Amino acid sequence: MAFSCATGTSRPTGKHRRPSRIERSTARAAGVAALTATGVIGTLAAPALAAEPAAEQTGLIPVISVDNSIADQIDAQAAAQEQAAKEAAALKKAAQEAARKKAAEKAEQEREAKERAAREAERKRLLSYIAPISGSYVSTGYKAGGAVWSSGSHTGVDFHAASGTSVHAVGSGTVVEAGWGGSYGNQVVIKMNDGTYTQYGHMSSIGVSVGQTVTPGQQIGLSGATGNVTGPHLHFEARTTAEYGSDIDPVSYLRSHGVNL
Numbered sequence: 001m002a003f004s005c006a007t008g009t010s011r012p013t014g015k016h017r018r019p020s021r022i023e024r025s026t027a028r029a030a031g032v033a034a035l036t037a038t039g040v041i042g043t044l045a046a047p048a049l050a051a052e053p054a055a056e057q058t059g060l061i062p063v064i065s066v067d068n069s070i071a072d073q074i075d076a077q078a079a080a081q082e083q084a085a086k087e088a089a090a091l092k093k094a095a096q097e098a099a100r101k102k103a104a105e106k107a108e109q110e111r112e113a114k115e116r117a118a119r120e121a122e123r124k125r126l127l128s129y130i131a132p133i134s135g136s137y138v139s140t141g142y143k144a145g146g147a148v149w150s151s152g153s154h155t156g157v158d159f160h161a162a163s164g165t166s167v168h169a170v171g172s173g174t175v176v177e178a179g180w181g182g183s184y185g186n187q188v189v190i191k192m193n194d195g196t197y198t199q200y201g202h203m204s205s206i207g208v209s210v211g212q213t214v215t216p217g218q219q220i221g222l223s224g225a226t227g228n229v230t231g232p233h234l235h236f237e238a239r240t241t242a243e244y245g246s247d248i249d250p251v252s253y254l255r256s257h258g259v260n261l
Contacts, residue, residue, distance in 0.1 A: 136161055137159070138251065158235055172213070187199060188206060
């Protein structure tokens with residue numbers, strides 16, 4: 001019986017056959033190309049592949065190593081972006097809070113400025129003086145002579161005014177007399193804040209009482225023709241005391257306080 005034998009080394013065939021170097025390299029290159037095309041492997045792919053060992057020793061391990069390295073970088077980048085977003089949000093919140101505080105401070109400063117302006121305006125108003133009859137004029141001057149006055153001369157000035165005309169306090173002060181004043185008829189005497197006194201006589205009615213404080217321009221009564229008069233008008237005096245005989249020039253007094261007569 002004859003036998004035949006084969007010489008040389010036999011190669012596995014079928015599914016048990018080991019891939020050749022060319023096949024393994026081609027497969028690995030195809031895998032890397034696929035990962036590169038999908039964006040998984042970026043700029044680090046080339047250096048990593050350039051340094052990797054021979055394909056027959058590692059198979060797909062280089063691709064997996066590159067993939068893990070990129071995943072770590074993606075995680076680090078995501079963490080950095082998250083931190084940056086938190087910092088940006090914190091900065092935005094701080095800026096908003098600073099803007100809110102600045103707006104609040106500005107509003108407070110504006111409010112305080114308005115209050116200061118209002119107080120200053122009120123202070124000026126309280127220190128101001130006006131004429132006792134608006135839009136009137138002096139019909140009889142100070143120290144005018146005649147038998148009409150018991151002292152022989154006029155102790156004040158007369159302002160032209162029809163009966164019922166509003167009579168105003170010429171400045172700030174306190175009422176010390178309000179009522180009948182003999183030849184002065186219905187009268188009001190005010191102690192001014194500067195220590196002087198002003199008198200308003202012959203009024204048809206009185207609108208204030210003793211002890212009441214008044215301010216410039218406040219109505220204290222209505223003009224008339226009560227007392228020793230020949231017709232309706234307002235008798236106005238300026239005095240250094242509340243007593244008769246301490247009179248000073250009323251026109252000069254008002255002008256010294258800024259009243260244009």
